[in-house]
Amino acid sequence: MTRKAEDTSNTTFYPSFFILIGIPGIEKNYKLISVAFCSSYILSLLGNVFLLAIISASSALHKPMFIFLSLLAPNDALLSTSITPKLLSILWFNDNQIGFDSCLLQMFFIHSFTSIESGLLLGMAFDRYIAICQPLRYDSIMTNSIIIKLAVVLMIRAMVLVGPCIILISTFPAFKTNVVAHSYCEHIAIAKLAAADIRVNSALGLAVAFTILGVDLLFILVSYLAIFHAVFSLPSKDARLKTFNTCIPHMCVFLSFHGLALFTFLSHRYGKGIPPYIHIILADMYLLLPPMLNPFMYGVKTRLIREQVRKVFCKA
Template sequence: MRNSTFYPTYFLLVGIPGLEHEHIWISIPFCIIYILALLGNLLVMVVIFMSPRLHQPMFIFLSMLAFNDCLLCSTFAPKILSVFWFNDRAISFNGCLLQLFFIHSFTSLESGLLVSMAYDRYVAIYKPLRYSTIITSRLIFRLVIILLVRAVVLVAPCLVLIKRFPAFKTNVIAHSYCEHMAVVKLADADIRVNSIYGLFVAFTILGVDLLFIFLSYVMIFNIVFRLPSKEARLKAFNTCTPHICVFLSLYSMALFSFLSHRYGKKIPPYLHIIFSDIYLLVPPMLNPLIYGVKTNLIREEIWKILWKH
């Protein structure tokens, strides 16, 4: 199978190359992180849904982020665990493309939601008296539609470009899930178009979103430092701190995973894969912890719900 080209009906996921004998041990933290991510984000959604005073734009964005994180984790984590636990490495060709599409679409949506939350904080601090007239339900709905369309429009061509390959050198993916470049590198064809388009999508999403977030917080801190009251400045900083923590955790891991996968040739392959997995698993676990710990309203509502029961 490795000596001739062919068009596969399925792919085989290696898991973490070079650490196959450690899969059972590696699966333990992976499973714990996945469970914590699901439980944490479900708790955030339930609390926001059940608490009328949390029916505000900031928390609506947060509930959508939590929902997206649940979907993102569930797109790949169960398959990774089945590889680790049962050596269930096979995934159909179309199933692999679907997983690729959903992973990259949900990460695109995650990034877009973080930009929306940065804009929400900017309006709340810069124009507090007009906040409720600017950040309306209609605006939130439109933003979500735009972000969904952006994800589909940018990610879908990746699938089309992969489907056009006439043959593949192997069907063994040296990865724990169907990552775009990991699949593309298997093709027995010129992959420059796919590689260039992958870079374009990554920088269009990460680059543009990071720029908007950076500009938003430059303007936010410019306003905060001019506030006359120290108490008001601290309140504004406390409002923004959870968002900054989430941005740093997501984008630092995303950039490391993205750049090391393409340019870190001296980094052992298993480190590439582990960081790719961490990039998708850890931020969804951290988001509810960061917001739950740093946001007083959510913390108070959680205690109310717990004491009622």
């Protein structure tokens, strides 16, 4: 059952739980929206688990690009899991309450997994850049050791960037309300509730967004500019198409993730005339849509994965 915001005789208080408002303004469509979100979540789990199983079982896929995919798949599954169960409980059962510590934990997971996702997409762009622009050095540069080190760096980066945001919120002495104008525990949405100066939180949030969204996207774009230059320098049209096709899955993936992230970021700050439910739905899609699409994009567009999938179904 839904619990109301905590009552207090004071103007500020320290809440034991938060109330997530869900997606206000379209409550009549909750069942329809929940079906879409639930279907997206199920497809995300099944697609990423299947992709991970295919890569793990096939020695032909034990190559740098597919190792990146085997890291991306569990991260996608965990990212969608960090938001969907609670979101569905709001839409299905009107269960808007989330404990204070659970809220901080969800916040940490969501922002950490998005940070890791962005970093993995950058690593995959670098992999394509080396494969196309410096093919003779590919085997010496893109080693398993390098990929493992990158994965460790990305996890450390996520903790270093997201950890201070969580710590700052946990140290706020009081809050003005415990009603969160969002469907999940987003950093700034929670920080705005504090009865304290949140300028540090705002600056830190922008720094994290710039580091993850800005820097990663910048280097991905630079990598693809170099790739396009190399591709269009090839003398044969067939060679250009074949080389370009190897990049299409990753381009679709990073455009869906960073495109939604950028649109959400800009609309939230500058789209003042946009209804709140549009902001919230966009934020939900940013976390749910890419994890669902990624395994299908790679499964459909990557020849080696298609071949391994066919072998699995032929044996069955």
